[in-house]
Amino acid sequence: EAFEGTGVWRYADALPLAEGVSIKEGNTPLYTVPEIEADVGVADVRVKHEGMNPTGAFKDRGMTVGVKVADRLGVDRLACASTGNTSAALACYGARADTEVLVLLPAGKVAAGKVAQASLHGARILEVEGNFDACLDIVADLADRGEAYLLNSINPFRLEGQKTIGLEILEQSLAETGEWPDRIVLPVGNAGNTAALYKCFRELVEAGAMEEEEMPALTGVQAEGAAPMVEAVREGNDEVRRWEDVETIATAIRIGNPVNAPKALPGVKATGGTAVAVSDEEITDAQRALARDGVGVEPASAASVAGLRKLRAEGEIEADEQVVCLTTGHLLKDPDAAAAAGGDMTSVPADTEGVLDVL
Numbered sequence: 372e373a374f375e376g377t378g379v380w381r382y383a384d385a386l387p388l389a390e391g392v393s394i395k396e397g398n399t400p401l402y403t404v405p406e407i408e409a410d411v412g413v414a415d416v417r418v419k420h421e422g423m424n425p426t427g428a429f430k431d432r433g434m435t436v437g438v439k440v441a442d443r444l445g446v447d448r449l450a451c452a453s454t455g456n457t458s459a460a461l462a463c464y465g466a467r468a469d470t471e472v473l474v475l476l477p478a479g480k481v482a483a484g485k486v487a488q489a490s491l492h493g494a495r496i497l498e499v500e501g502n503f504d505a506c507l508d509i510v511a512d513l514a515d516r517g518e519a520y521l522l523n524s525i526n527p528f529r530l531e532g533q534k535t536i537g538l539e540i541l542e543q544s545l546a547e548t549g550e551w552p553d554r555i556v557l558p559v560g561n562a563g564n565t566a567a568l569y570k571c572f573r574e575l576v577e578a579g580a581m582e583e584e585e586m587p588a589l590t591g592v593q594a595e596g597a598a599p600m601v602e603a604v605r606e607g608n609d610e611v612r613r614w615e616d617v618e619t620i621a622t623a624i625r626i627g628n629p630v631n632a633p634k635a636l637p638g639v640k641a642t643g644g645t646a647v648a649v650s651d652e653e654i655t656d657a658q659r660a661l662a663r664d665g666v667g668v669e670p671a672s673a674a675s676v677a678g679l680r681k682l683r684a685e686g687e688i689e690a691d692e693q694v695v696c697l698t699t700g701h702l703l704k705d706p707d708a709a710a711a712a713g714g715d716m717t718s719v720p721a722d723t724e725g726v727l728d729v730l
């Protein structure tokens with residue numbers, strides 16, 4: 372297969388392999404969001420919509436690398452714990468590589484679209500009576516015992532692929548505005564993207580392609596009910612305290628133990644970034660605002676815009692900044708949340724007069 376021109380593999384020189392198990396991931400759009408820009412009061416706001424990847428989330432960028440590595444190692448079972456999107460992507464890329472996939476999901480807490488994907492792509496799905504963090508503990512244990520190859524974001528090859536989000540943001544921003552963004556605002560669960568973006572910037576600095584002061588400020592957003600990373604950033608701690616009880620409408624980031632925090636926290640600090648927690652109501656408001664600008668996302672993704680709005684209101688983000696918000700998953704991932712946030716339907720009889728009556 373030819374990999375040239377696909378989003379992620381265009382950047383093969385920055386990756387540990389020359390080619391992957393590919394379904395043409397990456398190359399996602401960077402949207403302008405005029406209503407949000409005016410509403411929030413920041414000079415330039417753009418949205419990098421990772422929901423436009425093949426399985427509807429950024430995970431594909433990591434899986435195209437990680438599943439290829441597993442293939443080369445000759446492993447016979449791939450596994451992950453997941454709040455949904457990782458399981459959908461692993462099921463898809465595992466199917467493409469013709470390798471068995473096992474996924475552990477927190478029972479009752481995974482959005483419908485994601486379960487449907489994992490199921491149709493043929494993963495073996497286990498529903499665990501516990502949260503995501505408990506699922507990850509178990510899968511890590513299985514990997515230690517040689518039962519499976521782990522493809523959660525603690526696997527460094529995943530993050531290598533996810534670095535290309537940063538490369539695309541820089542390239543697209545430069546092409547469209549003539550500048551690199553001052554800040555990237557992103558939802559945080561396991562802090563994999565935060566760690567991957569920081570690694571991307573560090574490598575550009577090491578290669579002499581970027582000045583250290585030019586690194587966009589990495590700004591993480593969590594839901595109030597699952598905000599251990601925000602707690603660590605705000606209190607200036609070097610370590611993150613694990614939260615045992617987590618809850619949020621943004622089930623993708625319903626995570627109490629961000630496993631990549633040791634790689635991500637230094638990035639937030641070094642780039643002059645910050646972290647903020649937002650309520651479920653603020654997340655749903657931001658999901659509606661994005662939808663009004665034509666961008667359909669799942670709740671976790673809307674956390675980025677909710678965080679931007681909050682930090683701007685608090686004066687932590689300046690009006691003249693150029694900001695990119697990362698939206699990590701597509702609206703259709705969580706159709707129930709979308710329908711609940713949207714408007715109601717009206718029943719009408721099957722004739723034009725009946726329809727005109729309600730207009």
Ligand code: F0G
Pocket residue numbers: 428452453454455456457458524558559560561562563564565623624669671672699700
């Ligand atoms: N947004 C979405 C839509 C996600 O699915 C995830 C993570 C995140 C944000 C958080 O990203 O871990 O890099 O900070 N989802 C994982 C999963 C946990 O299992 O699908 P992070």
